[in-house]
Amino acid sequence: KWGPAARAWFWLNEWIGAWLSQRLIADHPAIADHLATRRPRSAITTIAYGADPVTSAPEEPVRALGLEPGKYLVSIARIEPDNNILPIIEAFRRRDRSDMKLVVLGTLNDEIPYHRAVREAASDTVIMPGAIYDQATVKALRYHARAYMHGHTVGGTNPSLVEALAAGNMVIAHDNRYNRWVAGEAAIYFNDTDSLSARIDTALADDALVARCSKAARARAREAFRWEDVLSAYEKEALQ
Known part of the structure; x- marks a missing residue:
């Protein structure tokens, strides 16, 4: 870009x-x-990033946004083309289910053409509360989501994706070598808007798959993204 x-x-x-x-x-x-x-x-x-496990979270921050636990998908990212925010909204809008919502966290500036396109593509089932920096609210949004949407196409190990795994989120991720290594079997992958639409349908319909991905997410977080291991690795490097 x-x-x-x-x-x-x-x-x-x-x-x-x-x-x-x-x-x-x-x-x-x-x-x-x-x-x-x-x-x-x-x-x-x-040395990758780490994340704190999220094993419980209050429902109040979720309900305050007009959301029902387990009845929404969540995206937490910069509103940039390389994060596929617009395709995520477009694919989600193909659903004919008013009971499911999509929450898109991120700063929007209507002076930026891409941001205007994102806002214009949204419907009343797409909630865009802007950027939320309160960690308790963000953790609750992750924990109670049906799945986490991760459209990033570049960037190595993304902290937001790692945090989604630690919260036990099933992930719907763009199919690339960065996301494949981080999320592994915790995610189902897409390449374009059509395949993304199909993955969303699968995530909304298959409870067993969501449960398997959630279990795999927590296992992957324990295996590769514990803060204790990150700290030990940095300490080892500092002592060389």
Whole structure:
């Protein structure tokens, strides 16, 4: 999405950072692969993010937004084209179910054309409360959601996706190497609006699949994204 001048500036900064650093830390194996085009593998380590398990949450923050626990999907992301927010809304609107809602958290600025398109695509079953920074509210929105929508196409290990796993969310994710490694069997994957629409239908209809994905999400969070392990990895690097 950047022009030639900005891309050149980013490339220069990346090159300088890679070669002046003593140690490179990637947050995802695919990012480590990229860094290996700049420095030897011996100079690179991979340390992902962590998340606190969410095993319970009050319903009040959810109901305050006019939502019913288990009767909505949630997206928490920057409103950017590379996060597929517009296709998520368009695919969801194909549903003919007034009892299900989609919650899209993120700052909207009507001076930005993409943001205007997102707002115009929404219907009365799409709730857009803006950005919410109260962590108790965000945790409740995750915990009580039917599934978490993750349209990110780039970016390594995304903290919001990790937090969704720790909350036991079934995930509907864009199919790419970043999301596949993070979510694994906790997600069902889409490539375009049509396949996304089909995945939403599946998530709304198949209770057993939602339960299996939820169990897999918590297992993946315990396996790869515990804060204790993240801290230990950084301590190990700091002592070298």
